[in-house]
Amino acid sequence: MLTETEFRTDDLPAEVRFDFWCERIGRTSPAPLDLHSEHWADFRARQRVLELGAVHVWPATHQALRFRRTPKLVRQSDPEHCHIGLPLRGTNRVAWGDQKDVYGAYEIRVFDSSRAFEVNCSNGPDLFSGLGIEIPKSLLHLPRNSVDRLFAQGMSGREGIGALLVQFLTQLAADTSCYQPCDGPRLGTVVIDLLSALFAHVLDADRSLPPESRSRTLVLRIRAYAQRNLHDPRLTPCAIAAAHNISTSYLHRLFQAEQETIATWIRRQRLERARRDLADPAMCSSTIHAIAARWGFIRAADFTRAFRTAYGMPPRDYRHQALHGPGATPWTQC
Template structure:
C-alpha cells in the first residue's frame, strides 16, 4: 500500500517467471471483470500496475507487454460486475472488436467497454502504457442508451472534455500523496462526471451535425457496414439498423432518398463481387456455387437467376468469357 489514498501495486518481477502471467490474469479479472488472456510473451510476462481505490471508482495506471483480452458471452453469464471501463492509451497501439464492430486506438485515444458486452482487445507488440477507469453503471449520470452510443467511438484527449479528463487522470496517476482517504469518494464523483461529459460530448457532436450531413453520414456508414458483411448470408436490414442504432424504417428511408432499397443495394454489391471473382483466373478452379455461397447466395438457382437478370447471361457463360474457354 502506498500514498494516503488506498493504493496497491503489482510488479511482475516480484514473482517467479512461471507464475507471472497467471498472476496478471487473476489481477485483470479482479480489477475489471473475468476474462481470458493470451500473450506471445506469456512464458516471461512483464507488467506493472498501480490500483488507486477511490471507493466506488478505481483507477489503474498500467504498463504491460503484448496481450489479448477476451470477454466472452460465457464469462459474462458467469459473472458481470455491471461496470463501464474507460481506458486512456498513453503509449502503444491497440485494436478492439465488439463482434462485427472494430476500431483501432493510438496514444491519446480513450476507448470505452461495457462489462455486459463481449469484446476482444489486442495490443501490438512492445509495451503498452494506459490508465484504466472502472465505474459502476449506477454511478455514471447518463442514460444507458447514450453510453451505448459511445462504445466503439474514438474519444480523444486533445480538446474539450477529453483534455480535462486526460489531465485529471494523468495528474492522479502521477502521485496520490497529496490526497486524504476522505478525498476518495469526492474524487470518484468528479471522475464520473468528467467521464459522463466526455461520452455525452462525443454523442452530441454527431447530433449537432446539420440534418443533411447527418443523413449522408448515416447512409455512408450503412453502406460501409453492408460491404464489410457481404459474405454473411444472414445480413439483413435489421442487422444494419441495429449496428447504426436506428430503426429499420429510418434505414429504408435513407436508401429510398437515394433511389434504391436496402435489399437491392445488398444484392447488387454481392453480384458485383461474384462477377469479379468469376472472371478472376485465380478462382478458375472454384465451382460457381461455392463462389455464389461465398457472396451470400446459398441457393445456386437464386444466384443464377439474379446474375442473369443483372448481366444478361448465366454465371457459367461469364466465367467462360473471362477465362477464354
C-alpha cells in the first residue's frame, strides 16, 4: 500500500475535535494556515494524506470550514508550493486581494503559498468532500512566473486534461491497496505531468512542456479514450491513432515504454470487464455471448479462447464457479 496518513475526529471528545484537527493540519500542510469553523464545538472531519514522492494528495471530508493564508503567515513561512483545490461535493468561496469568486464540484483552482487568500468550504447541512494537491512549484514543467497567471483561475475537471486528472486522483484515492510505497514517486510523476499539461493548455504554453511529459500525458489520454470505447469492436490502433491525430507507428512507439502493446492492453481491459460481468449476479440474465459483445468481442470463439488463456478456464465454467462456488454442477441455474 502507498504511504499514507489518516486522521479523523470521530473517536475524540467533542470539545477537543477542532483543536486536534487544526494541529494535524499544521503538521501535514507545508504552508501555515489559519482555520475556523462554526462547528468548532463538535467538529466532524476525516482526512488522508497520500505521499507520492514530493507530491501529496489530500482526500478530505469535513463540516463547513474556512482556511486563510494571511500576509503574516506568508511572511512567517513560504515553502513555495501550489495548492490545488478540487471540491467533489459542495462549493468553495474564495477571496484574494479585492476579488471574490465561488466554484463548485469538479472545478479546479490553483492557490500559491506566496500569496494571501481565503477559502470557505461548505456543503449546506451536509459534509463537504474534496481533494487537495500539494506540489512544489519548482516541479511543474512551466516557466516560474506562469503560476501567477493561474492563481484562482477556474479549470474544468469534467472535460479534457482536467477530467483525466480528476479521474486519476479519484481512482487513486478510492483504492490504494494495489500499490506499494515504491510506486509513490512514479504516481507523483503522473500527477505532475497531468497538472503541467492542464496548466500549459490554459496558458497556451504547450511548447514549454518537455517531450517526455507530453508523451506520458498523451499515453494517459489514449488510455482514457480506449476505456470509454472498449465496447466498440472498431477500437483498433489505427482508429485510436486517427482520433488523436497521430500516426499508427507513433502510437506504437509511445507504448514501447509501457509494459504491453496498445492492442494487448485493450484486450486485457475488455477481458477484465467481461470477467466482472460474468461474476455479477445482476448480469445473470445476460448470455455469455451478450457480455462478450458488450465489451467488443464479436466472435464467441475468439472470446472463449482469449478468456481461457487469461483465466485458465472457459467463461461458462468461470461464471458457474463465481456465482455458485467451485463445487457447483454444470446444470446449476444462475
